[in-house]
Amino acid sequence: MPERIEKSLLLPKKYFWSGNIACAEGALQAGCRFYAGYPITPSSEIMEHMANRMPQLGGVFIQMEDEIGSICACIGASWSGVKAMTATSGPGLSLMLEGIGYALMTETPCVIVNCQRQGPATGQATRPGQGDMMQARWGAHGDYRIIALSPWSSQEMYDLIILAFNLSERFRVPVIFLADEVIAHLKEAVLVRPEFVIFDRYKDKEKPPFGEALIPPMPTFGEGAALLVTGSTHNEWGVRKVQDSLAHEKLNIRLINKIEANKKEIVKIEQYFVDDCEILIIAFGITARSAYQAVKMFREENKKVGLLRLVTIWPFPEEAIREAGDKSKKVLVCEMNQGQIFYEIKRVLGDKKEVLPLFKTCGEAIYPWEVMEKVNLLL
Amino acid sequence: MRQEWCKGCSLCIDICPKGVFLNTEEISKRGFKVIKPIKEEKCIGCLLCELFCPDLVITVEEIKEDLSPKNSRGYAGKD
Amino acid sequence: MSQSLTKYLREEVFPTPFCPGCGHGILMGAILRAIDELQLDFQKMVFVSGIGCGAWIPSPHFKADTLHTLHGRPIAYATGVKLARPDLKVVVISGDGDLAAIGGNHLIHAARRNIPMTVICANNSIYGMTGGQVSPTTPKGAKTETTPFGNQETAFDLCKLVKACGASFVCRYTVFHIKPLIKALIKGLNTPGFAFLDVISPCPTQFGRRNQMPKIYEMLQDLKKRALPYDKAKARTSEELKERIVIGEYE
Numbered sequence: 001m002p003e004r005i006e007k008s009l010l011l012p013k014k015y016f017w018s019g020n021i022a023c024a025e026g027a028l029q030a031g032c033r034f035y036a037g038y039p040i041t042p043s044s045e046i047m048e049h050m051a052n053r054m055p056q057l058g059g060v061f062i063q064m065e066d067e068i069g070s071i072c073a074c075i076g077a078s079w080s081g082v083k084a085m086t087a088t089s090g091p092g093l094s095l096m097l098e099g100i101g102y103a104l105m106t107e108t109p110c111v112i113v114n115c116q117r118q119g120p121a122t123g124q125a126t127r128p129g130q131g132d133m134m135q136a137r138w139g140a141h142g143d144y145r146i147i148a149l150s151p152w153s154s155q156e157m158y159d160l161i162i163l164a165f166n167l168s169e170r171f172r173v174p175v176i177f178l179a180d181e182v183i184a185h186l187k188e189a190v191l192v193r194p195e196f197v198i199f200d201r202y203k204d205k206e207k208p209p210f211g212e213a214l215i216p217p218m219p220t221f222g223e224g225a226a227l228l229v230t231g232s233t234h235n236e237w238g239v240r241k242v243q244d245s246l247a248h249e250k251l252n253i254r255l256i257n258k259i260e261a262n263k264k265e266i267v268k269i270e271q272y273f274v275d276d277c278e279i280l281i282i283a284f285g286i287t288a289r290s291a292y293q294a295v296k297m298f299r300e301e302n303k304k305v306g307l308l309r310l311v312t313i314w315p316f317p318e319e320a321i322r323e324a325g326d327k328s329k330k331v332l333v334c335e336m337n338q339g340q341i342f343y344e345i346k347r348v349l350g351d352k353k354e355v356l357p358l359f360k361t362c363g364e365a366i367y368p369w370e371v372m373e374k375v376n377l378l379l
Numbered sequence: 380m381r382q383e384w385c386k387g388c389s390l391c392i393d394i395c396p397k398g399v400f401l402n403t404e405e406i407s408k409r410g411f412k413v414i415k416p417i418k419e420e421k422c423i424g425c426l427l428c429e430l431f432c433p434d435l436v437i438t439v440e441e442i443k444e445d446l447s448p449k450n451s452r453g454y455a456g457k458d
Numbered sequence: 459m460s461q462s463l464t465k466y467l468r469e470e471v472f473p474t475p476f477c478p479g480c481g482h483g484i485l486m487g488a489i490l491r492a493i494d495e496l497q498l499d500f501q502k503m504v505f506v507s508g509i510g511c512g513a514w515i516p517s518p519h520f521k522a523d524t525l526h527t528l529h530g531r532p533i534a535y536a537t538g539v540k541l542a543r544p545d546l547k548v549v550v551i552s553g554d555g556d557l558a559a560i561g562g563n564h565l566i567h568a569a570r571r572n573i574p575m576t577v578i579c580a581n582n583s584i585y586g587m588t589g590g591q592v593s594p595t596t597p598k599g600a601k602t603e604t605t606p607f608g609n610q611e612t613a614f615d616l617c618k619l620v621k622a623c624g625a626s627f628v629c630r631y632t633v634f635h636i637k638p639l640i641k642a643l644i645k646g647l648n649t650p651g652f653a654f655l656d657v658i659s660p661c662p663t664q665f666g667r668r669n670q671m672p673k674i675y676e677m678l679q680d681l682k683k684r685a686l687p688y689d690k691a692k693a694r695t696s697e698e699l700k701e702r703i704v705i706g707e708y709e
Contacts, residue, residue, distance in 0.1 A: 034542050060541045065567040069534040072527065072564075076506070076538025079525060080546070084538070102528050221523040221539065222546045224501040226468075228518050230526035239471065239518050240526070381472075388478035393675035409473055430491075430636045433483020433674075434473055438462055 003166075003199045006031070009057070012194040019157040019183040020045035020087075022190045023113060024053065026158035027085050030165035031198055032111070033059035034084040036073035038066055038092060041125045042181040043115040046087040067092040071099030074110045078103075079229055081220035083165060087113035090132050091122065093139070093176075100174050101140030102231045104255065107172035107210065107218070109201055111164045114176060115184040118363045127363030128181035130285055130336035136176040137314050143252060145259035147266060148176040148314040150284040154188035160311070166199040167266060171258060172218055178313060180336070182286040182365050211236025211251070214258055259315055268311040269320045273299055277306030279375050280328035282321065282345055284310040286365050287334045293368035294375065305375055313341070318348045325349045330378050334358040334366055380416065384434045387411040391428040391437065397421040400428065463490045466500060468521045475514065479674030481659030482580050484633040486515045488657075489551070489578065492643035503547045506536040508561060511587050512553035512580025512659070530560030533568045536575050548575040549647070555585045555593040558614055562594075569623035572651040578643070579616060579654070582661035590664030601668045616656045617708040626651030629707040632658035632681040642707070658703060 009029050017025070024046045027035075035050040037043075047063065054061035060077070064070045067088055074084035088096065093114045103110055116132050118124035136148040147167050151160045157179060164175040204217035205225045216236070219225035228238030233248040241247035259266065273295055274280065283291040288309045298305040308324045310317055325331055325345075331353055333342040338359050346355045358374045360366045385407060391400045391414060401417040416422070422439070429437045467490075476483045493500065500522045507513035509529035517526040523546075527535045532550045540548045550557075557565050557579050568575065584602055585591040592602040592609055595616065599608045621628040627649040631639040639657065646653035660666060660677035671677045681703060688706030691699060 034538070036538060062537065062541060064534065064537070065563050068531065069537070069564055069567070072531045072534035073538030073541070075527075076525065076535035077542035078538075080504075080539045080542035082542040084542075098528055099531075221504045221525075222502055222543055225523065226501070226521050227523045228526075229524065230517060231528060232526065384473040386473065386478035388480075388674060390479055390674050390678075393673075411478065430487065431484055432487070433476060433478075433480050435463060435467070435483070435487055 002202055003197055006196045006198045008192050008194050008196065010192050012192050014189045014191050016187060017154050017190050018045065018185050018187045019151070019154045019179060020115070020185065021049055022154040022157040023087070023161050023177070023179065024049035026161035027111065027165065028053055028057060029196055030083065030162040031200070032083045032085045032165060033057065034074065034077035034082040035060070035086065036062050036064050036070045036077070036084070037086045038064055038070050038088065040067075040089045040092045042117060042184045043087040043089050043113060045184070046113060067095040068099060071096040071103075071112065075099065075103050075106070075108045078108045078110050079221055079227070083109070083169070085111040085113065087115065089115050089117050090119040090129070090135075093132060093135065097139040100176075101142060101144070103174040104140060104144045104146065105231050106229050107216070107255070108174065109168040109172055109218075110174050111161065111168055112174060112176050113161075114178055116178060116180045118361065124363040126181065128286060128336060128365055129361065129363070130178075130180055130287065131340065131361065132178065133313060133335070133337065133340040136178055143256065145256050146176060146314055147171065147173055147259065147312070148178055150178045150310060150313050151183060152285055152288045152309065153183065154186060154190045157183060158190050158192070162196060162198070166197070169199045169201045170215075171262065171266070172201065172215055173259065178285065180285050208236035210234055210238050211254065214254065214261065263315045266312060266315055267317045267320065269317050270309040270311060271324060272307040272309070274306035274308055274324050274327060276304055277327060278304040278329045279306070279378050280324055280331045281305065281307045281334060281371065281375070282310065282331060282341070283307065283334040284313060284341070287336055290366050290368045291334055291371050294371035297368070297372065298375065303379060310341070316344055316348070321345060321348050325353050328353070331355045332358055332374060332378065334371060336360050336366060381436050382413055382415075383407055383409075384436045385411060385413040386434055387414055388433060389414060390431055390433065394427045394431050396425060396427070397423055461491055461494050463487065463494065466490050466493070466520060466522070468518055471518050474519060476511065477663045479662050480511070481582060481633045481661060481674065481677070482511055482515055484636065485578075485580055485657055485659045486519065488633065488636060488640050489515070489643060492640050492647060495640070495644055496647060498547060498647065502545070503549060504539050506532040506539065506548065506550045508532040508552040508556035509587070510553035510556045510585070511661070512551060512582070513556060515551045515580060530556050531564060532556070533561060533564040533577065537568055537573055540573055540575055544574075547647070550575055550577040551580060553586070554579055554581040554583060554595040554616070558594045558616055565620065566623045569620045569625040569652050569654065572624055572626055574651055576646045576649065576653045577655070578646070579656050580659045581616070581656055582659050582665060583613070584661055584665040586661045586664045590668065600665070602665070617654070617704070620654040621708045625654050627653040627707070630656040630658065630703070631705050632685060632703065633660070634678040634681040635685065635705060638705070
């Protein structure tokens with residue numbers, strides 16, 4: 001796989017950035033040179049930062065007329081050989097779903113940042129939420145597998161967006177970056193390292209760009225490849241095959257296997273005090289920060305509480321959850337919604353383990369003492 | 380004429396000022412009754428058939444040599 | 459002059475899926491003839507299309523880079539392509555419903571931005587592929603699947619619309635007026651900014667049959683009858699222009 005070492009764009013040191021700024025800078029470091037977006041709270045700072053930085057780096061910035069135009073322009077740019085990204089929130093992501101489906105079907109690398117807020121609809125535009133987890137998995141119509149990541153700090157907004165681009169290029173799949181309003185606006189120290197590992201898509205004009213290999217090569221427009229990119233069902237060369245049952249099944253299953261077969265490589269989790277825990281907390285994003293604080297405080301009192309943090313949300317870290325779940329007596333799932341990842345965890349752990357929820361959807365983060373309160377009831 | 384591409388829409392028949400094209404009973408692989416330039420010798424090279432055929436079936440070629448007695452104008456539909 | 463268009467075609471996908479007598483087939487030929495006339499580097503062109511019969515003109519028939527996108531969105535995709543690769547020549551070929559109904563927003567903004575691209579609207583005043591529903595360019599009174607009692611809405615004048623947005627080159631021709639159409643396509647392809655061509659390309663199957671013109675030749679004769687050059691149309695009232703199709707470049 002074509003990977004290279006890139007020197008950092010900025011002077012390697014600590015910066016004091018909000019999550020949104022860190023995200024934008026990380027994307028630029030990953031090689032993103034095309035940004036098309038639409039203003040929406042709480043993601044607009046990413047776009048504004050890109051408006052300033054893209055011209056400096058010889059990239060392209062455009063504020064499109066709507067979110068649909070944004071995702072479409074990104075896909076067009078990606079096929080023109082440029083790494084592309086857009087950032088939005090729940091309502092914008094809802095609009096982009098058809099486009100995301102198109103990127104999935106045509107195997108177009110691109111990154112979509114969702115700074116989640118309280119929904120549905122306009123909801124609480126300026127307040128955090130984690131209610132778009134299932135939308136990231138199933139929002140687009142049809143059957144597919146997608147990659148979604150969940151950062152929990154400004155540092156991760158920087159580091160994980162680079163991972164998002166690398167995964168996107170490597171597996172030719174759109175990657176949804178599930179941040180939330182708190183992480184987007186929280187200002188923290190971000191360490192910029194001197195070097196980064198960057199993946200670029202694999203190119204080969206001679207091989208079919210939509211089949212044969214599990215992850216086919218991806219030529220670029222203007223190289224004489226006479227590319228046939230289409231959202232309709234197609235064969236390995238991109239020729240439309242809408243009446244061909246075999247062709248459709250083959251394509252659909254390969255798109256699923258592309259991610260399924262590489263799950264081990266894609267899935268990322270972090271564990272804190274899990275090995276000897278009695279109560280296992282599972283959380284992600286800003287909620288995991290509170291849960292981590294709670295776990296540290298419990299451990300000071302010698303209470304056996306641990307935290308499994310999901311960094312990759314999709315594909316779902318089933319194995320890690322089972323392993324960690326086995327070690328504990330009870331599992332507490334904390335999320336800022338009314339139960340999305342909770343039911344997935346219940347599905348994975350089955351009846352073997354008691355899985356309990358801590359839901360919150362009032363537009364405030366789950367606080368460490370709220371986690372502690374709930375855990376104390378279980379201990 | 381790329382006969383395999385003809386769908387028998389008969390626009391060439393309607394548009395040709397000289398009546399070069401005629402319907403036939405011949406059926407193409409796709410199931411269409413093809414049209415052929417039966418009266419090639421009447422062609423005046425106006426190119427309307429080539430420009431209007433929706434299926435890019437027809438290319439009109441100028442025949443300089445081998446002027447048959449019937450084809451005094453020097454044009455013929457290419458087969 | 460007679461032109462062999464073979465080098466532009468992906469022959470293995472022919473004959474085309476278009477109906478016998480489809481206006482879009484005529485338009486496809488005209489587009490390739492204009493490109494051939496200009497001797498453009500076909501491999502440095504990107505053809506972007508949406509969903510519909512018109513969008514099937516370039517994809518998969520042209521042996522070049524084609525991007526067959528979502529319904530209504532080719533212009534948004536094309537914006538991404540052109541900005542990322544200004545060296546490539548971007549041509550959008552799509553239908554009236556695709557570009558002016560669901561895609562209307564992208565159309566007006568790209569025209570406003572004057573993004574260098576050539577947009578060819580294969581306008582058959584109907585939603586052909588889905589079985590003949592009304593479109594924003596269907597004339598008042600016409601019968602379609604969703605206007606069985608006659609269309610009660612007024613149609614867009616797409617040229618007026620796009621010109622008002624700030625496009626560099628805007629014109630309308632019909633596939634009957636094949637020679638001026640080819641000339642206009644050449645001019646459009648050579649325009650440094652946003653070029654828009656409203657090409658009336660009739661659909662005998664969905665529109666013609668429902669409106670007393672089941673044959674393509676009849677529809678072409680109707681276009682010939684109703685066409686009125688822009689210069690003459692300028693002097694007429696909107697009442698006089700009701701049944702007419704204004705052809706030529708809009709200023």
